[in-house]
Amino acid sequence: MTVGKEYWVFGYGSLIWKPPPHTVEQRPGYVKGVVRRFAQSSNDHRGTPENPGRVVTVINAADWHRLAKGVGRATRPAENTRANASQDPHADDEDLVWGVAYRIDPAKEEEVRAYLEYREKNGYTSHDVPVYHTTEDGTEAIAVPESTIWIGNLDNEAFVGYEPLDVVADLIHVRHGPSGPNKEYLYRLAEAVRQLYPHVKDPYLFELDRAVKSREAAAQA
Template identity: 50%
Template sequence: MTYIVFGYGSLIFKPPPHVISEVHGFLKGYVRRFAQKSHDHRGTPEKPGRVVTLIHKEEWAAFSGSDAFPDEDIVWGIAYTIDPAFEKEVRGYLDYREKDGYTLEAVDVWGVESNGQETIVLHGVHCYVGRNDNPSFIGSEPLDALAHKIWESVGPSGPNKEYLYNLVEAVRKLAPESHDSHLYALEKRLRELDCLSDLGS
């Protein structure tokens, strides 16, 4: 079978190698939240940053005490088809890249036809999900505390806030009309922290 992987976080702005085609689409039944600790890319074991994961909507209610946003957010992303000649190499690369608590799941990717009708465009696509029972899952945090954690955290892959800014920019390009209140509210808070920092320097 063709190896296709869906990116909803850093894979959107930093795609895997050996991609031969891509499909822009969205998921149903999930929310995208900064609910996963990052010990290895955007933080350290001592000071973990925060990165996005997917949570099933029906499960999010159990973790969303600090998240006052409605669940209408749409998880847009990109499904990448990998060159079969490099499938083993890319699988190994992604397993290592997503090793901090992520598990492979199969998801259906949706698209919108020219008449506005929503339809499934890809079935059973591979997707790395930080399930709520993995050690790095942190669940919901108060927005201001979460924003500050992202703003101050740095890891081997760079500043945590760079991850958020890149993701927001990529999602806006993918679907300018998309509703993603969590991402945009965090971006607003981080921009405010940047301004305060500039004033204080």
């Protein structure tokens, strides 16, 4: 731990509605140069080793766009037939991800670091990035100079690469794990983003939310 240096954590998935312990301040904002996708297999939270679910990761935008152009791919196959990301209708969405930055009590930094290291053990690595926000006059400004974000790299064992949205929706609709139903994770994330940032358009997230709810309604009919 660096003396005098604040420890911030950026949440873009479940940390949005379930902040890390010992949070003393939070600031909404966004991270640039990344995209948020349900491209991470979950066998320990929202799925099982036999039937893994899907959770979000943020992916370096340049890496994702290389996939979108058919240049390179993830090194491990998904459980379903992989489609090339050039078919991704959201490949041209804005390269930023909205979330929440949390400042951790300095006295509890090591404890929280250990907690997050364990929590994000399934295929994530940590990176320090600036978090931005938009001022009242529409100007972009830095909200937090350096915040830790957990990113799933393309070569990690849990990264499934591009899957068509309908395939992801089918999986999320039926999968569940120790932390609960996979669809609950999606619903809470979509609702949290809508509530925190009414002006933000996240076509991929909101379309997936609608697709899974449609499947749920059809199953209950």
